Amino acid sequence: MDGPAGARVGNRRRRGGRPARRVAPLRLPRPRASFPDYGPLHVAGSASDVRGWPARRLVRFGRAPAGGVPPQLPAPWRLSRRGSWVDRVRHERAVRRPQVRETLGTVFALHIDTARSWRGGQQQVLLTVLGLRARGHRAVLVAHPEGELYRRASEGPDLVPLAPINEVDLAAAWQLSRLVRKWRPAIVHAHDPHAVAMVSLGLSFGAPVPRPKVVASRRVDFHLQGNTFSQWKYRQVDGFIAASGAIRDILSHDGIPSGRIVVVHDGIDVEKIAHRPAADLHAEYWLPHGVPVMVNVGALVAHKGQRHLIDAMPMVLREVPDAHLVIFGEGELRAPLERQIEHLSLEKRVLLPGFREDVLSLMKSSDLFVMSSIAEGLGSAVLDAMAMGLAVVGTRAGGIPEVVVPGETGELVAPGDARTLAAAIVKLLKDPALRRAHGEAGRQRVASQFDVEHLVDGTLSAYRQLGVCG
Known part of the structure; x- marks a missing residue:
């Protein structure tokens, strides 16, 4: 291509014998995730502080009032010198995590039941959730919006609809995954086999750090299915709550280590x-x-x-x-x-x-x-x-x-x-x-x-054995 005054550009030489300047290729900025610019990251003394964070974000985290001091980060959470967006995401999670644990009570559990019918299992789910709430814990119920459990729990707070078509409904599992990553519960408690599948698939899409403990309730004395998917989904479970000693024996026979099984008998409101x-x-x-x-x-x-x-x-x-x-x-x-x-x-x-x-x-x-x-x-x-x-x-x-x-x-x-x-x-x-x-x-x-008190005591005891409840 001809340049001004007949000069040649590119790899050709000018008439005077001097090589033409090579044209630098156009460099587009590297794509970045849609995170706001938090400004430079600094290390101050034994703790890292963050300058330039939007005030409304700090207020949302509950770590500083508007115009106040930026949040302090413990030394183990020092950020790398580069201050990449990955570090900033990690920092955001580190700041947010203590708030969730401290302000939501002793334990924060997400309880999932996918059944539409009203049977003994659904009665136990509702009694467990209400009993935990009565003791000051946060128990969020995820249930089928067309189910009797959802209707009976509709008068209370912390109720989320989830309508899986079957146990491999990826859309419903993705919805549950987003919910877990947003709320960051300490425990995800699945109360039926389809709920176990939803939890296992959802956490495979992505889980917060630390990953919540997965608890599965087992209220039927049937053997676990031997197909590949069933074996995979139950491997994601950290602990089992068996409604009877007979169910515990069946789980042990099916290969579940006895240390991961706790017997908690059903309870009723006498x-x-x-x-x-x-x-x-x-x-x-x-x-x-x-x-x-x-x-x-x-x-x-x-x-x-x-x-x-x-x-x-x-x-x-x-x-x-x-x-x-x-x-x-x-x-x-x-x-x-x-x-x-x-x-x-x-x-x-x-x-x-x-x-x-x-x-x-x-x-x-x-x-x-x-x-x-x-x-x-x-x-x-x-x-x-x-x-x-x-x-x-x-x-x-x-x-x-x-x-x-x-x-x-x-x-x-x-x-x-x-x-x-x-x-x-x-x-x-x-x-x-x-x-x-x-x-x-x-x-x-x-x-x-x-009675219900024994049911709630047993549930909390099972949570303690998993190390998520003091």
Whole structure:
């Protein structure tokens, strides 16, 4: 290209023999992250201070009033001489971290439950969150916005919606990751298997420093799945809270070190249940007054074993002809159970009214509670029944024997055995005095060992074992 006065530029020489000046290539500024310019970084004495920080940012951190002294940084957090934007980000986190720990109480935990239904597990989540808040801790609940747990917790603060489509919903996991990085909780507590997946995926996208401890509650006595994803997600968990000793044994069998498992039994609000007014179960379902009524509460799924309870009813009716059974709950087995009832001609003796929010009030006017599960973590419905003074007939599945004492608070039979189940029911239906004695003993047992205070104490003890709660 020709330059002024016929001179050649570039690599060619001028006419006078002097080499042309090489044109320097255009250098664009190096791309930088969108962080504001905080100005130079200095080291002063035994601590580093920061000059030139925007006053509103310092006020937002809560470290200095407007126009006040810049925040002081402990010596271990000295910044490098270059003062790069990475150092500034690290400094920002170092300044912010003590504020979160100091101002939010003894422990700050993020509790996650992804279920839409209302079952015993969701009841335990709500009781745990409310119990921790009552003691001055910060407990944020992340729940499905269309779930019953979200609705029941909507009156309180610190409630965040999260609606994963499945356990590998990356968009929901990214949303959770941003939430954790923004709020920086000490603990992320996952209360169901899908929540464990969301937490594991979310933290893999990025986690604050230090990384929060991950706690997983386990309330079912099923073995962990053996697929690759399940194994990976549970490897991200720092500690497990098992609802019963039976669940602890299963986790140990599945390869979880015993030192990472803490048994915390479910709890209930005994005082609230005791003062709940009773509803007339007989009048509600047009049952003759004075006839004995048994109650079962649980999802209509295979491991709850309602089909064995229905199979036991003809044997019960041969001994107690006026007995009735009411099974509260919804689930995938409703249609098969209805066909079973019709096949046994029990339409007038076995009722399936579905899910009732006032089920506790209706249970109070029943005569006997029956838990027919063939697999059960602990059985929070059993705790509810015992708290209101009902004798219990249960199975030896999972953690039920840790709650029901045979011959003292009720009777226990082998899971899936309709004949022995019927015999235990008949024994208690024919002896009202024995039912009352078992019911009173059960009430005292629950009040002394399975109330909300024990649930919260156990949860905090598990947190302490992870080194995140003083």
